Amino acid sequence: MAEVKRKLECLFTFLAESGAVGARVSAISASRVGLILLLQPTLAFVWDVLFFKRPTTELEGVGAVIALAAIYLGTPKTEPQNS
Numbered sequence: 278m279a280e281v282k283r284k285l286e287c288l289f290t291f292l293a294e295s296g297a298v299g300a301r302v303s304a305i306s307a308s309r310v311g312l313i314l315l316l317q318p319t320l321a322f323v324w325d326v327l328f329f330k331r332p333t334t335e336l337e338g339v340g341a342v343i344a345l346a347a348i349y350l351g352t353p354k355t356e357p358q359n360s
Contacts, residue, residue, distance in 0.1 A: 283329060290324075312348055319344045 305313070319341055325331040326338075 287321075290321075306353070308353055312351055315348050315351075316345075319348070 322337075322341055326333050
């Protein structure tokens with residue numbers, strides 16, 4: 278029963294995030310939307326570790342940090358001017 282509850286919570290979180298991102302896509306540049314969407318799987322992993330006590334190896338933690346750093350480095354420093 279606990280496993281079913283956990284899967285439903287994950288599904289609800291995914292649907293809530295997808296709706297929130299989808300509602301604001303037109304107001305944000307395409308490059309920024311792409312980077313925000315790249316955050317979803319990495320942050321889902323982090324939440325799984327923090328909230329659901331997922332057993333994690335050091336290598337997985339390092340991979341998550343590298344992914345977050347790469348997404349940060351890909352973030353544009355300024356928004357392009359619309360003509």
